[in-house]
Amino acid sequence: xxxxxxxxxxxRNWDNExxxxxxxxxxxxxxxxxxxxxxxxxxxxxxxxxFELEGSLIFAxxxxxxxxxxxxxDGTTQGTSSFFSIEDYxxxxxxxxxxxxxxxxxxxxxxxxxxxxxxxxxDGTKDGTKDLGINIYGRAAAVTEIVVxxxxxxxxxxxxxxxxxTSDGTEDGTIKIAEFSEINELVVVNNTVYFTALQDSETExxxxxx
Numbered sequence: 386x387x388x389x390x391x392x393x394x395x396x397r398n399w400d401n402e403x404x405x406x407x408x409x410x411x412x413x414x415x416x417x418x419x420x421x422x423x424x425x426x427x428x429x430x431x432x433x434x435x436f437e438l439e440g441s442l443i444f445a446x447x448x449x450x451x452x453x454x455x456x457x458x459d460g461t462t463q464g465t466s467s468f469f470s471i472e473d474y475x476x477x478x479x480x481x482x483x484x485x486x487x488x489x490x491x492x493x494x495x496x497x498x499x500x501x502x503x504x505x506x507x508d509g510t511k512d513g514t515k516d517l518g519i520n521i522y523g524r525a526a527a528v529t530e531i532v533v534x535x536x537x538x539x540x541x542x543x544x545x546x547x548x549x550x551t552s553d554g555t556e557d558g559t560i561k562i563a564e565f566s567e568i569n570e571l572v573v574v575n576n577t578v579y580f581t582a583l584q585d586s587e588t589e590x591x592x593x594x595x
Contacts, residue, residue, distance in 0.1 A: 388434040390442045391460055395420065395434045404429035407444065409460060420458065421465045424449050432456070436482045438509045443488065445478055453478055453492060457509050469507065469514045481531040481538060487513075487554065489538040491528035504528060504540065506554045518556040529568070535576040537595040541568040547582070551595040562593060 387396045392411060399405040403419055404427050410417035423430035423446050432446035441457040448454050448470075458465035471478075471492040480490035487508050507514035529547075531540040538552040539562075547568040552559035567583035579592045 386433065388436075388442070390434070390437060393460060395442060395444075395460070397431075397433060399429070401427065403427070405431055407432040407434060407446075419462075420460075421462050423447075423454075423456075435480055436488065437485075438482065438488060439485055441509060443480075443509060445480070455490075455507070455514075468509060468511050479528060479531050481533045483533050483536060483538065483554070489531055489533065489540075489552070489554075491531060491540070504531075504538070504550075504552060504559065506538075506552075517552055517554075517559045530571045532571045532573050532578060534573045534578050534595055539571060539573075539578045539593065539595050541571065541580075543568075549580075549582075549593070551593075562595070 387394050393409050395407055395409055397405060398408040403422050404424065406422055406429065407420040408417060409420050423432060430446040430448070432444055434442060434444045436443055438457070441459060444456050444458070446454055446456060453471045454467040455469040456465060456467050478490065478492050480488055482488040487506055489504060489506055491504050504517045505514055506517060527543050529541045529543050531538055540550050542548045542550065547565045549562040549568060550559060551562055565582040565584045569581045572579045577592050577594055579590070581588055581590055
């Protein structure tokens, strides 16, 4: 996994000394180095670069206690810091960038009894990261996919059924579109989301603009 950032590339790498962490390279041997040893020693943070947001690279990583942390970096060790922490299983985290100022993500909060999977919006700061309040029927629901089309997040959840949602980035503007037995991969083409869904034992092709 390699991501271009400024004049460098950021990538996930494993070695015997640091485990699996993020590294930075300018394409030369001397210009290739560890970004930050988030979990010191040989254990891994499994950091994964995601996208650029207002000049910073956003990425997710596990800390030494196994909590998911969201980070931003300017590409230097000194300029790398965590801005949000979630008690989360890493596999439950998903994210999609809306524009150069905000992104949507989902994460499961194990600190709450029902372990709900919430949708958040973030500008890359702690104060600017907000829960949009999605917790299906007051119980745990897994956000299976998030895409962005026309400035809105389109996302699918699963509990008893599969549900398609849309969000403008506010809690009041996060609403249900439709329910199915199963929703498959969401694909965006020209601000329209295409997907297949199972309903009444038949799989059909759908599209939505959110």
